[in-house]
Amino acid sequence: MTAGLKTIVALSFVLAIGFLLVILSSALFKNYLPLLVVATYVVAPLPNAICGRCATTNDFTAESDGSAVVEFGRWLTGFLVVMGMALPVMLFHCGVITMGAMIMSIAGGLLIYVTIITFSRFFQEENDWYSG
């Protein structure tokens, strides 16, 4: 109980720091394009969740390990995670945002993503731990 409570408190602090970094990276420079990183990393865990849900409905017709839907979800997850890092680098390289904004948005986005992943690992039920 206390361990779970401590985890919740720590994770929410990390989440707040991540959002702070991303918002600072956009608000300090009056350029709100780095907020796209938040959208990317919030969307990033969704394909695995949705595809895991879809795969469990027709579990008997699927192959022994991982149907195509699940693998497409994983592929999309890899795409989105790299996109969250590539987007600020691209914006910096094109001169839209500064280097400080790039670093802050990448760090903040990674913190947000790690928080979401850790949350879903901690509070998942035992029977469907592989679907997330």
Add this chain to the structure above:
Amino acid sequence: MPDPLAYTSDSSPPSPSSSPAEAVAAHEDAALLLSHPSQPTPSPSASRSPPPPYIASRPRNGNIMDPLFRCLPQSNQAIRTAGVYISGALFSLGFWFFIDASVYSKVNNPGDVHINFVDWIPGICSASGMLVINSIEKSHLNGDSINYTGGPSVANKARHILFLGFALMAGGLAGSVAVLVLKYVVEKYEFETMYFGIANVVANSLIMLSSMVLWVSQNMEEDYTYRL
């Protein structure tokens, strides 16, 4: 049993008649002292004799890369999963390389050459080739050659479609090189303009690599355990 310090105090080598037995006794004493659990041993690792060098230089499981490989996923399913993730990451990297070139061309372009639809064609070819290749059911490729309809067998049809996919992907890569050469290198542009063509080639190579990783990781045998 005499004090071992006695040898050093009178600085004379031990006589050969008394030396072996006493040495064995001292050895047994040391072994007893090491093996006795209640006796306080200040640093067991220091007092233990060092192993022979041919054992010390060899890792425990015989492979010098063993600690590295123990970090890797061991089961086949984990390798497949990692391969799919890596494939998505590589595709994303290539895609964003090209998007970077396009945005650079739009936002702060030093010259008057822009990225237009010609530069997009190789990427579209590569991505559609990847879609075609990975849409094929893998079990159809090496299926039986029995045909029920009188036409070519299912395996042959699947191989034709597979060839079409690989041709699309290779054509995309070759087309990106062609665009780089014909549109940028021949005209002898500056590097900042030539970056559009280079990014196109890199993007298509990464998409091809991503497709290869996905293909290999999906074609792994089910029960083949990955031993190194």
